[in-house]
Amino acid sequence: MQGKPRVGLFATCLMNLFRPNIGFASVKLLEDAGCLVEVPSRQTCCGQPGYNSGDFDAARALARQVIETFEHYDYIVGPSGSCMATIRHDYPQLFKDEPAWYERACAMAAKSYEILSFLVDVMKVEGVDAHYAGTVTYHDSCSGLRGLGIKGQPRKLLRSVEGLHLVEMEETEVCCGFGGTFAAKYPEISGRMVDDKLGNAGRTEADTLVGGDLGCLMNIAGRAARTGIPLRVFHTVEILAGMARDEGITGRRDD
Incomplete structure (x- = not known):
């Protein structure tokens, strides 16, 4: 090409x-x-x-x-x-x-x-020119991880961000409970799963959670907001592009 x-x-x-x-x-x-x-x-x-x-x-x-x-x-x-x-x-x-x-x-x-x-x-990017002052933990979404083998790529790029400290949480590969229609069909199970995810994120003492699927991130951010957990949530590209400048994803329609 x-x-x-x-x-x-x-x-x-x-x-x-x-x-x-x-x-x-x-x-x-x-x-x-x-x-x-x-x-x-x-x-x-x-x-x-x-x-x-x-x-x-x-x-x-x-x-x-x-x-x-x-x-x-x-x-x-x-x-x-x-x-x-x-x-x-x-x-x-x-x-x-x-x-x-x-x-x-x-x-x-x-x-x-x-x-x-x-x-x-494909493009062989080794790092990005971006800065983020915070401790970040990463959520592996089911489709990206299991369907496309996305695991090391986001972590490699996140580690190149100046000021960012990446801390892995327990069970990072476990579903957050969103699963498209799963959250609507089985709300009690979904709620327990996202609570577990937030508990694991909290034990890292990270102030920010990132991931690669907005559905997952809205689910996590929405639950955090409703339960009073002070956690900023961003899509990974927002951090990597130096465009994580607001309060983050909230899980609300007016976000």
Whole structure:
């Protein structure tokens, strides 16, 4: 590939609705890494809610729109392990009985990346020029960790941030209780899980928690706010881009 890679940024639904700052931070990091970044206006939801709920016709309709919108880019990159795992793993399954679309879905899957893995594994970014004064602990989201193998990449970049002290919590790989519709279907179990997550974070004495999926982060931040736990919550890209300047994710619609 000659010249700068053309990257289509996948702007997730939650990011658009609740935390656009994640998108601005993602663009900054990608441009700093040497990419030409575009955010196509025709993009839609990846279709994950429909897929997970068994509405495969709706999921296929959205998947076709995403493929048509992004297939001319060198890469499609997004700040969400769950969305990018859907594109990488579920799109080919959706079209396994439609040969022409299956081929296009596989081609899309092959160039789809979660942003932190893209920066480290593809663009070979070794560190960032950012500062954050605080003690930070990291939550491994289920989709990013198990679906895409995201583990060392965010930690490598976080350790390059000036002033940041990274402390690992116990059971960092355990689900926070969000799980998309799981939190709505099983609220008592979900509440206990996020309380356990907050307890583990609290024992590190970290003042900040970060992660790579906004759904998880809103779940954790919302529970912390409702229970009076003073914990700042950010998407990892906000820290890495030097754009963690407010109170953080709150888990509220007016965030």
